[in-house]
Amino acid sequence: METSKFRKIFRYCVYILLIAATTVIVKHFTTPEPIDTASNKDLTLFIEKAISEIDQKLKSNETRPDIATALSWHQSHAVLYNNARRNSDKVVKEQSEVLKKKILKVQAQDFPKLRKEYADSKKEILAGEHITINTSGSAEETLRFTGALFEPSGNKKKFMRDIDEIVKDLRFKRVVFQWPGKDTDSSDYEINSKDDDEI
Incomplete structure (x- = not known):
């Protein structure tokens, strides 16, 4: 019962992160003027949330509900990182480097397991x-x-x-x-x- 509740909560977190990343990307590419300070603050919050989520994943070594959700989770973090690294704001750039290190660490942990899970x-x-x-x-x-x-x-x-x-x-x-x-x-x-x- 508790596992089911955790999975539901995790699934909602993934959906929120995907929506947030998509919103940031769409806003970035549909707005011709440079990203304003408020947008940089939003992006900073998304990066902080992603870093926190990855830290939690690394500590708990939790498994994903399914392979598709896990791949989506990794892809959404990659999109966020790629968007952040192209940003000209110094704070966002610094955070993007922290995010990059976290992403690489969690990928090294997750992908071998995901490959094994796929075969199984x-x-x-x-x-x-x-x-x-x-x-x-x-x-x-x-x-x-x-x-x-x-x-x-x-x-x-x-x-x-x-x-x-x-x-x-x-x-x-x-x-x-x-x-x-x-x-x-x-x-x-x-x-x-x-x-x-x-x-």
Whole structure:
């Protein structure tokens, strides 16, 4: 019951942050004149809120309700940082550097877990197709699929197109398709995605 209440509160916080970041961005790009002092104060408040939220996340090591919400949370902080770093106000620029450090720290903590959670969430569905899925590497950056479907004449390219967006969003670096054979053959795909220490 308490977990459900916490999830609801967290979800509302994410929604508020997304709305706030979107509002700041829209206001910035639709207003031709420079950002005024009041806008800088608003942006400063958003940055302070984001820093506080990230600190809480780092301390509690809480998990997100789902992968999509977690990705949205990270993307909203990246948007806020990118908006703040382009601002000419000295205070906002200084805060954006603090925010950057916090974002990089929480990304390094979260993305390996999110990649592992993604693979775990697909195991049951793929097992019905006689495919196993797992992650490997020190930061879970390799996604591995094993099944007869991926034999040389199989559907690797189509399968890769189907998962391309989520693989990049979760910052996997490599996808490996294996199939049963004499020596367990495989095909590797290098993924051009951001590093965990990149905003």
